[in-house]
Amino acid sequence: MLTDYAFVAFFIVFGCFFVAAALIGAWFIRPQRPSRIKGDIYECGETTRGTSWVQYNVRFYLVALAFVIFDVEVAFLLPWAVAAKRLGLYAFVEMMIFVGILLVALVYAWRKGALKWA
Amino acid sequence: MIIHPVLSWLNEWWQGVVATYGLPSCFVPAAQMVVHAILIGGFIAVLVLFLIWLTRKVSAHIQQRFGPMRVGWHGSVQTVADALKLMQKEDTTPRSCDRPVFNIAPFLAFAPTIVAFVVIPFGDGAIIRDLNIGVLFLFAITTINVIGVISGGWASGSKYSLLGGFRSAAQLVSYEVPLVLSALGVIMLAGSMKMGAIVDAQSRIWFVAYQPLAFVIYIIAATAEVNRTPFDIPEAEQEIVAGFNVEYSGMKFAMFFLAEFANMFLIAAIAATLFLGGWRGPWLPGEFWFLAKSFAIVLLLMFFRWTYPRLRVDQLMSFAWKFLLPLAFLNLIITGLILVLI
Numbered sequence: 240m241l242t243d244y245a246f247v248a249f250f251i252v253f254g255c256f257f258v259a260a261a262l263i264g265a266w267f268i269r270p271q272r273p274s275r276i277k278g279d280i281y282e283c284g285e286t287t288r289g290t291s292w293v294q295y296n297v298r299f300y301l302v303a304l305a306f307v308i309f310d311v312e313v314a315f316l317l318p319w320a321v322a323a324k325r326l327g328l329y330a331f332v333e334m335m336i337f338v339g340i341l342l343v344a345l346v347y348a349w350r351k352g353a354l355k356w357a
Numbered sequence: 358m359i360i361h362p363v364l365s366w367l368n369e370w371w372q373g374v375v376a377t378y379g380l381p382s383c384f385v386p387a388a389q390m391v392v393h394a395i396l397i398g399g400f401i402a403v404l405v406l407f408l409i410w411l412t413r414k415v416s417a418h419i420q421q422r423f424g425p426m427r428v429g430w431h432g433s434v435q436t437v438a439d440a441l442k443l444m445q446k447e448d449t450t451p452r453s454c455d456r457p458v459f460n461i462a463p464f465l466a467f468a469p470t471i472v473a474f475v476v477i478p479f480g481d482g483a484i485i486r487d488l489n490i491g492v493l494f495l496f497a498i499t500t501i502n503v504i505g506v507i508s509g510g511w512a513s514g515s516k517y518s519l520l521g522g523f524r525s526a527a528q529l530v531s532y533e534v535p536l537v538l539s540a541l542g543v544i545m546l547a548g549s550m551k552m553g554a555i556v557d558a559q560s561r562i563w564f565v566a567y568q569p570l571a572f573v574i575y576i577i578a579a580t581a582e583v584n585r586t587p588f589d590i591p592e593a594e595q596e597i598v599a600g601f602n603v604e605y606s607g608m609k610f611a612m613f614f615l616a617e618f619a620n621m622f623l624i625a626a627i628a629a630t631l632f633l634g635g636w637r638g639p640w641l642p643g644e645f646w647f648l649a650k651s652f653a654i655v656l657l658l659m660f661f662r663w664t665y666p667r668l669r670v671d672q673l674m675s676f677a678w679k680f681l682l683p684l685a686f687l688n689l690i691i692t693g694l695i696l697v698l699i
Contacts, residue, residue, distance in 0.1 A: 258464050306530035331693050355671075
C-alpha cells in the first residue's frame with residue numbers, strides 16, 4: 240500500500256525531472272539574444288494596449304461553481320458505485336434521492352440561466 | 358505477456374544482488390521505480406514522436422495530400438527533426454509575463470500525464486502499480502493539467518492566451534463531470550476501481566456491450582478533455598491564434614505539445630481499458646491488443662478532427678451541461694436499476 244504511493248510520489252518527481260531535463264538540455268544549445276521587440280507579447284502585429292489582466296466574465300465563475308458541486312457529487316457516488324452490487328435496493332434508492340436533489344439543482348441553475356453562455 | 362516476464366526476471370536478479378551484497382531492502386522497490394520511470398519516459402517520448410507523425414499523415418491523406426515525405430521513409434523521422442529544431446530555438450519570455458507562474462506551467466501541464474501512466478495496464482501483469490483507487494486516481498491526476506493550462510494562459514500576459522486559458526478551463530471542468538459519470542457505470546459493473554480488476558471483469562464480454570451509452574459519452578467528453586476538434590476552442594487558430602500557449606516557444610512549447618499528445622493516447626488507453634477489454638484478446642500477446650485498441654481510438658479522434666466543424670463556445674458549454682450531463686445521469690440510473698433488480 241505504502242509502496243504504491245511511493246511509486247506515485249516518485250513518478251511526480253520524475254515527471255518534473257523529465258521537463259527540467261528537457262529545458263536544461265535545450266538551454267545549452269539554444270541561442271539567447273533577447274531584445275525589446277522579442278519581449279513583446281504576440282497580438283498579430285498590433286501594438287499592445289493596456290494589460291491583459293482585466294476583469295473577466297462572471298460566467299466562468301458560475302461554471303466553476305457548478306463543476307465543484309457536481310464533481311463533489313461524483314466523489315460521493317464513487318464509493319457507492321464500487322459496492323452497488325452488494326448494497327442492493329436500499330442503497331440504490333438512497334443514492335437516487337441524492338442524485339435527484341442535485342438534478343433539481345441542475346434544473347434550477349438551468350432555469351435561472353446560469354448555464355446560458357450569451 | 359512480454360513485458361511482465363522480462364521485468365520480473367530483472368527484479369529477481371536485482372533481489373539476488375541486494376541479498377548477496379547485504380544492501381538495504383529498500384533498494385528493491387527503489388530500483389523498480391527507476392526502471393519503470395525510465396521505461397515510461399522513453400515510451401512517452403517515442404509514442405509522441407510517432408503520434409505527431411501519424412496525425413500529420415492521417416490529416417494529409419484525408420485531404421488528399423501526402424504530408425511529410427522528405428525526411429526518412431514517408432517522412433517517418435520528420436518529427437525527430439522537428440524536435441531537434443525545437444531544441445535549438447530561442448526560449449523567449451515576454452516582458453509583461455508573470456515569470457514564476459510562466460515557468461511552472463509546463464511542469465504542471467506535463468508531469469500529471471506521466472504520473473497517470475502508473476495505473477495503465479499495458480498487458481498481463483504489465484501495470485506499474487494497480488492502485489485500489491485506480492480510476493479515481495486517473496481522473497484526479499489528469500485534472501491537474503487544467504491548472505497548467507490556465508496558469509500558462511494567465512501568466513503569459515497576452516490577451517489571446519488569457520482567453521484561451523479561460524475557455525480551456527471552462528471546457529475541461531464542464532466535460533470532466535460527464536467523463537467521470539460515464540466511468541461510474543463501468544465501476545458499478547466491475548465492482549472495483551482497480552484497473553486490473555476492471556480488465557479481469559471483461560474476460561468474457563467487453564463493457565462496451567453493457568454500457569454503449571456510457572462509451573459514447575466517454576468518447577465525446579474525452580475528445581473535449583484533450584481539446585481535439587470539434588472541441589478545440591481553447592486553441593481555435595482562427596480566433597485566438599494558439600490559445601493558452603501562444604507566448605511559449607522552444608522547449609517550453611514542446612512540453613505543452615508533448616503533454617497534449619501524451620494525453621490523447623492516455624485518454625484512448627483509458628477508453629480501451631474501461632470499455633474495450635483492455636489488453637484482453639485472442640492469440641496475440643496482451644501488449645499488442647492494448648496498443649491496437651488504444652490506437653484505434655486515437656485514430657477515431659483524428660478522424661473526428663477532419664470530419665466535424667468546430668463548435669461555438671456557447672454550443673460547447675450548453676452541450677456539456679444540458680445534454681451530456683443529464684444523459685450520463687440517465688445511464689447511471691439505468692445501470693443501477695438493472696444491477697439492483699437482476
